[in-house]
Amino acid sequence: MALTVEGIEKRYGAIHALKGVSLSIEAGEVRGLVGENGAGKSTLGKIVAGVVAPDAGEMWVDGDPLRLRSAADALAHGISIVAQELAVVPHLTVAENVMLGREPRRGLAVDHKELRSRFLELSEQVGFSLDPGARLGTLRKSEQQKAEILRAVARDARLIVMDEPTAALSSDEARQLVAATRRLAAEGRTIVFVSHHLDEVLAVCDNITVLRDGRFVRTGPSESETADSLVTSMLGQHLASEYPVKSTPSRTGTPALKVAELSSSTGLRDVNFEIWPGEVVGIAGLVGSGRSELARAVFGADAHDGVVQIDGERTRITSVRAAIDAGIAMLPENRKELGLLLERSVTENISIPRLSSLTRFSRVSRSAERQSVGAMLEKVGVRASAADAPVGTLSGGNQQKVMFAKWLMTSPRIFIADEPSQGVDVGARARIYELIAEMAQQGMAVLIISSELEEVIGLAHRVLVMRKGQIVSELADESVQAETILGHAFGTAAAS
Ligand SMILES: Nc1ncnc2c1ncn2[C@@H]1O[C@H](COP(=O)(O)OP(=O)(O)O)[C@@H](O)[C@H]1O
Ligand SMILES: [Mg+2]
Structure with a gap:
């Protein structure tokens, strides 16, 4: 299937995710899509697969104009996506997931024997070996992902968008996937291959398109590209x-935070800093390199092994509560998950970390609380009139400022910010910086922690680069440069 898109525009509120992107992909081509985090790769993939509607732009398939109304509509036209967020049904078996919607029937009932044999045929064709009877929810993400790829093939997709398909795979599995992708293309299927692993992209793709900041930069044949x-x-x-x-920090005396030999079941391995x-x-690294996992471990949100010292004292961070008590605050990547109670008022949200100290003197503290919250709101730049509004009614930027206010009230020693400017408008961003x-x-x-390299470079004195759960490089002052950071993040630079 040949695909052309022209003038694709997409905004998410204040964020201009795609700015007039145009490109053409030939039938049977494997097209790489690369770019920094936030460049718009996933958004473009989702638009092609009907998951997200563009604000403007046209799309043609085999020369005919096509306007997709939904992912199901895309599928009916032979377009499928294996997204970063998997869409599997955990309680169904592998074979049932793969054949979902295409179940062979005998009369009205599903023909399980036939289903299994079609599944095995398909697995062989693609080159994956999965246990057809295993409940998908019990399998590792890499296997769930393989099932999704098989499902796309089972549905006879002629164009498959694979968004970071190897992110959760071991290097062996990634090699299998690359080989399977080439086989699919050899059968005439068109593949859009989004990946951070440039060596893989170079190996599997015929041509590679670079996106930057929502814009098309260029397309070139893989032979003439290098990492x-x-x-x-x-x-x-x-x-x-x-x-x-x-x-200019002095970096002498006792560190405020010292982490030694930190490891976790979330993938951290011997992290020291x-x-x-x-x-x-700043912590830099690709998606899946362990940045957020590191933040969560230090904040007690995930269990970990290793030593944490705060102001020279060994401290056991066994829970978020313990972390807060030890003087650690964290702005989580997902404000809804670990951060704010959206239905509660701004004031209530700001008071939450200190609730234990407030309940004892409830009457006196009520007015004292309003005063200190008001002062803090002013400091972070949220209108005082917003104090009683439910946090969920505020803009993303103001929600993030409320998070800052909430944590600043606890006077932390250590402040961890995971993607502090994500989903935040330009004005609020400047105040947050x-x-x-x-x-x-x-x-x-x-x-x-930030996926935007320029943010890390603009704010940090020192940058730790992570890759595969480890810190692979530490850069300070003048050596904090984009090329150097990315080189270490991608593993193309020699370790330092
Ligand atoms: N559902 C969404 N709501 C708000 N902003 C989004 C959403 N999806 C993506 N974005 C924003 O759009 C931009 C492009 O994101 P994305 O397409 O995921 O980039 P990439 O896949 O290249 O990392 C980013 O700034 C991202 O934060
Ligand atoms: Mg993405």
């Missing part, structure tokens, strides 16, 4: 001006 040429196009020019001036008071340390710089100036140790 370096792709990285250079992915980066382009960055603006540094919107960031506050950095202070320290942060001094007044320092902003200032708050982070101010916190460091006041002697807090700040750990920032």
Whole structure:
């Protein structure tokens, strides 16, 4: 199936995710789609597969215009997606998941024997070996993903979008997938292959398209590309001006936070680092490199092994409560998951971390609370009139500022911010950057995780680069540069 898209536009509120993207893919082609986190790859993939509707733009399939109304509609036209967020049915078996909607029947009943034999045929064709009878929910993500790929083939998709298909796979499994992808293309299927692993993209794709900041940058044949040429196009020019001036931390004496030999079942392996008071340390790395897992472990949200010292004292962080008591605060990646109670008022949300100290003196503290909350709202830049509004009614930027307010009330020693500017408009973003710089100036140790490299570079004094659950490189001051960070994140640079 040949695909052409032209002038694709997509906005999510204030975020302009795709800015007039046009491209053409030939039938039987494997097309790579690369770009930094947030470049718009997944959004484009979802638009092609009917999961997300574009705000503007046209699409043609085999020369005919096509306007998709839904993913089901796309599937009816032979287009399928294996998304980053898998769409499997956990309580059904592997074979049932793969054949979902295509179950062979005998009369009205599903013909299980036939279903199984079609499944095995399909697995052989694609080159995956999966146990057809296993409940999918009990399998590892990599196997669930294989089932999704098989399902796309079972549904006779002629164009398959694979979004980061190897992110959860071992290197062996990734090789199998690459081989399977080539086989699918050899049968005339068209594949859009989104991946952060440039070596894989170079190996499997005929041509590679680079997106940057929602824009099409260029398409080139894989033979004439290298990991370096792709990285250079992915980066382009960055603006540094919107960031506050950095202070100069001393990095002497006792670190505010010292982490040694940290490992976890979420994939962290022997992580060691320290942060001094007044320092902003950035964590960079690709999706799945372990950045958020590291933050969650230090914040006690996930269990871990290893040693954590705060101001030189060994501290056992066995829960979020223990972390908060030890002076750690965290702005989670997903505000809804670990952060805010959306139906509760701004004031209530800000008071939550200190609730234990408030209940004892409930009457006196009520008005004291309103006052201190008001002052804090002013500091972070949220209108005081918003104090009684449910947090869920605020914009993303204001919600994030409320999170800052909530944690600043606890006067933390260590502040962890996971994607602090995600889903935040430009104005709020500038204020958030200032708050982070101010916190460091006041002697807090700040750990920032961001998929936006320029944000890490703009805010951090030092950058730790993660890859596969480990810190593979540490860059400070002048060596904090995009090319260097990405080189380590992708594993194309020598370890330092
Ligand atoms: N459902 C959504 N709501 C709001 N913003 C979104 C949504 N999906 C993506 N975005 C934003 O759109 C931009 C592009 O995202 P995405 O297409 O996922 O990029 P990529 O896959 O290249 O990392 C990012 O800034 C992202 O935060
Ligand atoms: Mg993506």
